[in-house]
Amino acid sequence: MTMGEKIINLRKREGYSQEMLAELLNVSRQSVSKWELNVSVPDLNRIIQMSELFHVSTDYLLKENVAYVVEQEMIRSLNDEEVQVYLDLKRKEKKSLPAAICLCILGAANLIGTSGLSVLYPSMENQLAAAGIIILLVLVTIGVSMIISNSMKLSKFEWLEKEPVQLHSGMLKYIRELKENYAPTHAKFITLGVCLCILSVIPLIMTTMLAQENEVALVMSVVVLLLIVMVGVYILVYDGIWQGALDMLLQEGEYSPTEKVYRKKYSFFSGLYWCALTAVYLVWSFTTNDWEKTWIVFAAGGVLYGGLATLIKGLGNK
The missing domain is CATH 1.10.260.40 (lambda repressor-like DNA-binding domains)
Known part of the structure; x- marks a missing residue:
């Protein structure tokens, strides 16, 4: 042959x-x-x-x-019923997971906002700081519990990220149609989410230009920035979950067979990195009590993670 x-x-x-x-x-x-x-x-x-x-x-x-x-x-396979169960779980996750992430961002915005209010009400500085931290912890706890709940429900499908999967030809055709029909929406969501994240800095820039000496205005502009970013992140995560689910079943994009080999080989890196970053955040926050500033660890850490992941993938492909 x-x-x-x-x-x-x-x-x-x-x-x-x-x-x-x-x-x-x-x-x-x-x-x-x-x-x-x-x-x-x-x-x-x-x-x-x-x-x-x-x-x-x-x-x-x-x-x-x-x-x-x-x-x-x-080779591991999924029958049609299992695929439908997986898609149903992903439909639920694309609503709950973005909401959980937004709760964490909202908690950070609330903490920064209460620190700004303490400038207006110096006699209540301690009470406002305590309220900000308590609300932050409550929102983060709710968000983390939602993330853990989603993770547990989808745990039996985790192997799809790292191993090849075989589906019936009819189901493959159905999923490809879903992806093709979703493509215009995917493009709109990506565009809208990215644009919101870019435009989110406008309030801070405007405040810096027009009211640089007004500390409360500067703090509140950061709050507005985070709220706009929160909306953008919700859209991007919502879209990414569904697009990723379809790509995972079709073994395309970030879930192609070659990419799955990479994910399986370096699966330890993501967990290790984010645990270390969280440890840095907590140590810095509790030792300095600068909760209104230390959140920047996650913003910088997200950018650094993307760079390190790209570097590791490049070295692995050599």
Whole structure:
């Protein structure tokens, strides 16, 4: 059996059209067609990608006399009912998880706001500080409990982030239709969320220009900034959860077979990083009592996390 015939058989087994396979491999449909007709041969990187995507050895793809042995221990499947359960959980999560994150941001905004009020009411400084911290802890507790609840409900599907999954061809077609229908909404949500986060600095800039000496105005402008960011984050997380769920089932984008190998190999990094960052935040906050400033740890930490994740992925691909 030629390589072209093998690619055809494997593609049909997974329920992929030539366009779908081309998209997964980041090549043109014409390239896939030429491979299947044995007009050209895929490069080594594409052969490795197909090996991971179809769960076969590279030897099977390259050599005509190698028996067809699928690595069954690597393949896990979901039936149609399980897929619907997963999608239903994700529909609920895309509402509750963004709300939980917004509660945490709201708690930080409240703490900063009460610190600003203490300037107007210096005799109540201690009471306002205590109220701000208590409200922050209550909101964060509610938010964290919602996050934990979502995590526990979806725990049985965690493997989808790191391992290949096989679905029935009919279900694959259904999920692809869901993604195609959602694409316009996805584009709108991404645009709106990012624009809100960018525009959120306008109140702070305006206050700095017009009322730089007014400490209360500066503090309240930061509160407004956080509230606008909160709305933007809600939209982005809401959209990201649903888009991610569809990509995870289709094994596309951040959940392609190659990306899943990376996630499985470096899964420890995310938990270790955020635990360390939280420890830094708590130590700094309790030792300095500058709760209105220490929240910046998470803003800076989020940017740093993206950079480190990109660096690790780049080193891992070498």
